[in-house]
Amino acid sequence: MASRTRRRGPAKGAPDGSRRRRVPMRLLLPSLVLVALMAMLMLRGYVHSEILADYRIRPAAANDKVPQEILKGGPVIDTRDGSASTLRVPDNSVVLTFDDGPDPEWTPKVLDALKRNEAHAVFFITGTMASRYPDLVQRMVDEGHEIGLHTFNHPDLSYQSKKRIDWELSQNQLALAGAVGIRSSLFRPPYSSKSVNMDNNSWPVTEYIGSRGYITIVNDTDSEDWRKPGVDQIIRNSTPKSGQGAIVLMHDSGGDRQQTVQALDKLIPQLKGKGYEFQNLTEALDAPSAHTEVTGLELWKGKAWVFLVDASDNITAILVVGLAAIGSLVIGRFGLMLLLSAVHARRTRRRDFVWGPNAPVTEPASVLVPAYNEAKCIESTVRSLMRSEYPIEIIVIDDGSSDGTARIVEGLGLPNVRVIRQLNAGKPAALNRGLANARYDLIVMMDGDTVFEPSTVRELVQPFADPRVGAVAGNAKVGNKDTLIGAWQHIEYVMGFNLDRRMYDVLQCMPTIPGAVGAFRRSALERVGGMSDDTLAEDTDITMAIHRDGWRVVYAEKARAWTEAPESVQQLWSQRYRWSYGTMQAIWKHRRALVDRGPSGRFGRVGLPLVSLFMVLAPLLAPLIDVFLIYGLVFGPTEKTILAWFGVLAIQAACAAYAFVLDRERLTPLISLPLQQILYRQLMYVVLLQSWITALTGGRLRWQKLRRKGGVSAPPTVPTQRRQVMDERPVR
Template sequence: MRYLLPSLILVALMAMLMLRGFVHSEILADHRVQPEAAADRVPEKILEGGPVIDTRGDSPTSLEMPKQRLVLTFDDGPDPKWTPKVLDVLKQHNAHAVFFVTGTMASRYPDLVERMVQDGHEVGLHTFNHPDLSLQSQRRIDWELSQNQLALAGAAGIRTSLFRPPYSSFADAMDNKSWPVTEYIGSRGYITIVNNTDSEDWRKPGVDEIIRRATPKGSEGAIVLMHDSGGDRHQTVEALDSLLPQMKKRGYEFDNLTEALGSPSAHTQVTGLDLWKGKAWVYAVQASENTTSVLVVGLAVIGVLVFARFGLMLLLSGVHARRVRRRDFRWGPRPVTEPVSVLVPAYNEAKCIENTVRSLMASRHPIEVIVIDDGSSDGTARIVEGLRLPNVRVVRQLNAGKPAALNRGVANARYDLIVMMDGDTVFEPGTVGELVQPFADPSVGAVAGNAKVGNKDSLIGAWQHIEYVMGFNLDRRMYDILRCMPTIPGAVGAFRRSALERVGGMSDDTLAEDTDITMAMHRDGWRVVYAENARAWTEAPESVQQLWSQRYRWSYGTMQAIWKHRRALIEKGPSGRFGRVGLPLVSLFMVVAPLLAPLIDVFLLYGLFFGPTEKTIGAWLGVLAIQAVCAAYAFRLDRERMTHLISLPLQQLLYRQLMYVVLLQSWITALTGGRLRWQKLRRTGVVGSAPGSVPGGASGSVPGSVPVQRSASGNDRRPVG
């Protein structure tokens, strides 16, 4: 179910795109033309006969045009620009003509087809997407005809019995390859119309030349070939404008074909199911055209956003790194040396709590450690007590969720600087000291540390490693400069007690209490900064399942937090500043942009299969190269080894998609049932789909598997903004 809706949306988008490509002759188009062949198997009377070829019966016959009748025929239309002009000219001179429309164009511009019929013109088939039928199978020919009729029915509610084969000319040009097709088409009930005079207007030979070529000798009747589509047709329109009065003066009449022959109309009304099928088809094509236009705009937006973001990140993170790495850089007049309270909320962390606490013991900064056991059932608290370490206290509470545990920890903390970390995170000896240095600046209310992935040898770990390094070294530096850091990671963050108290401590209004508190800090006027050297090692989810539930919580929680703090948009003071600068920026980059990101892949797939494949791959590689440059810069800032970047191409092909499907699901939740759950989401902090409370994970029973991420309940770190 979780994949169903997002994938349905993607499939629908893809289908729309394909339909569009289909009626734009990007899919299934066949531009081959049969070379000329011998004509010894074409009946003599056809070769020497007229342009109206009737092969419906047993013996083929052909008809000549009566004298002083000129039947204008226009191929390949309708065209949105030139067909209306042709129709206008014809109307002006009270002339009727025949339009041989292709199915693709008729589907795209049904209104024009309808107007042709209303103006008294006749419409004939010119296949669906204009292949040389002598190269096609019988099945394809059938399909070309029926699909063309379908489009016609949808556009004008009629069927027609007139047909002109693509690439055709005069009757004497029939050859051994095209004649069997003509015979076959006759057997399907169509009359094939070729022509007597070819204006060759597609060559754009000039108005006079078009007229000269179109004009028959003496007072002969003729079928004239012209085009109303396929390029600039202003010569055709101008030629018509003078040809019509000129020929009328010579006594010619301009009728449509059946009028000229004095036979019943070639049109028949379509009713019932066929009509509805046609209408549905035309409607679908219209929808795909519109959707595609929207998609293209979306793609442009996402492109601009992506590149703007990359540019901004590179620029601002460079500025940030230069600033904090200056030799004389100091946060305040003197370094922070006062002791710090470290809060470790833990829920069923038996496997790692010992590592966590022992890593804190090596801290070079004076600390006290408070482990808040949030009702664990696996003896987490006893493990810590069993260590008998000085400066480590255990506080127990009934399971009440991470925000409550943190608040309890704050209440129990002795000191004014408070560091929060997760029960499965490991600090370096210098982490706490580095993390609290920014508090030398009295305006700093909270500090985000640098969370790093510990298990980065697996593929999914390597991907997250890249993501974390980029997220911390580019995103967070940028947000630091812009003063709108959206999230202090739960794995490593520090707060000033006075600031925490002013904003009312942690809240369980949202699934992402760390984003929530950070936004609250901004609104209260505190600065939130990034301390690059405060590294914490955390274990990233090892399975798609766990990653999914973690990210689902993050992205949904972020949406909740943005929604919760929406009033900042209209407030005054620092809150308003954050609301009008930070909040839109965060929404744009974290909520809107990822939502449009799938477009890149949809267009990539489409381009790969139908479009200009090489250009598509080239463009993708170009974007990849930009990503790689950004990632490499981030890795250099963090002094990380570049080897992990080798998994960047695959990350772009697999991981990113997973992330936006998660985001799409969050959107769906937010738009459908989100508000209902708003206040219920406390205590466990596990959303419906989270596999959560399986201590040791579902794979615990599989021998040899690495211990999986600890239960997702209530202690999800959120290191990456």
């Protein structure tokens, strides 16, 4: 029940159907956020070679189709004009080349070694590394080194189509343009060796690369530093034969390159002592620079690319931290719930357990039933109260219903049932009106679509035997749980809400008295000013207010009420959207509870932080579990991802089973738990995200009436005990 506003019709003068159908903002914004997150993850996966990477390496093949001038030629191969020619580095010249970088750990050390020894080199960079570490590429250029391309993802190009080769080259150039604003005409294929090792698979690639304007650079001296053979062996492998020039292959990435760095500090001085010069390739060949300045759109595309890659890495790092946080919160919450729920169950089920010194409580109670257009449910609600074992009066407050709700109750002609009519003013106003007309000091509140068991009111008021108790939360259950969506809500109510309430009861910081079944002392309500319409979660608002006034709020698990849960996704969305947004409003309204002193400050010190963590922050971060699940399933590691997901599901299933046992519920609905985690939970994520967006943008959410079907006509079991309803009597 809630305050409502009329729906607006079509704009004046607008013909029917003239309005364009638009995507609802509640779907559009969360969808955009989800798409953005997935795009960032995809981009990160791409530049980390987790997506579209091809790790196949083709074995050596015959070389009968490779021209002899290539097989017997030098390591610089030029096929740009359709013919094949090679060049060698002049005698007494060494061109050091480094593949696979830049690496954040080893490239700076290699550059430091080259700087110490006043040597230049050629760095064949991959697009993935250059995109992630553009500052290192900039340092290479600033210190006079030459840059060559080494593809983007480092695949064996002999396996790739021409389209994929073009893509690797263009992406590599894009990263280079974004890093330092240049293009390069030098290219070294991954897994390449010497000219003599060119075969029938690699030669067509070399020809095609030349047709795209690139000079292919292989090597004629392999340091084999990737094998980590020792510093002395790397030096021996890298030393040219007497007086000859050489292009030396080394690596500044791909693993531990400590031996390479140490070898450079010995190799360069030794060879310089023999008269060698360490130059860039174009310097050694006395050729024009391989670098071309990039300007205009191409430059900005490169800069945008590098920016997005950096953003994706940063965002992913934040997401990983968020994933760790949500994992800790989920496991911590489950552990806390299991432990404290066991404590609560053991305490309340002891044979000698009593709620307080004034037990048992027998004084009459007033039951307030706010109702707005509850024609399909109200008779069942009132008749369930008439079966109560406890002395009560029933007050139905009709909040401007247009479906004859009040007439239905009056037509029943039941004793001790009063109907109060008012203009539509909202649920808080209806409850306050009922409170003003209640005869008794114990006030029970329920919804117009809820039915009580005969023992519900009696169980609900027993905690008032303790004079410190100001409010009591009952055990709300889903009455229409025969459908799949009803079963999912049933799991949520038993596992989430009621297990939570046990935990909060032990911690003495119950955050919410459910609107479907709750009880209050009149004095507690009056001291905090009654029900407030400041938030859309008036039940959470009043509970927090009562805590702050110094009262205790407890949970009576045996006070069961059966409520009609939404039966469509749209109705469920509307309800949970209001709950989520209202909870945020209540937390913000009572934020000063954090600094409250004395006994009333316990809620601020314990309850408010827990509610903020478990009910607002944790659900907001929880989608990260599913985002990384999808990413892991598609791009790996698939087995570990599946194992982790089933591990989380097993923890949830254990908690759910324990909650069902505590509530004496059949475990059958838990069969749908995996499906609930896949579908239902995602809906709740989007609802909470939309609530956050509404709150952050300063939006104002209105109450929305849920359409009832009257599916809960009676509790599942009705004890055959003597039923008692208070006769009409004057207020004492």
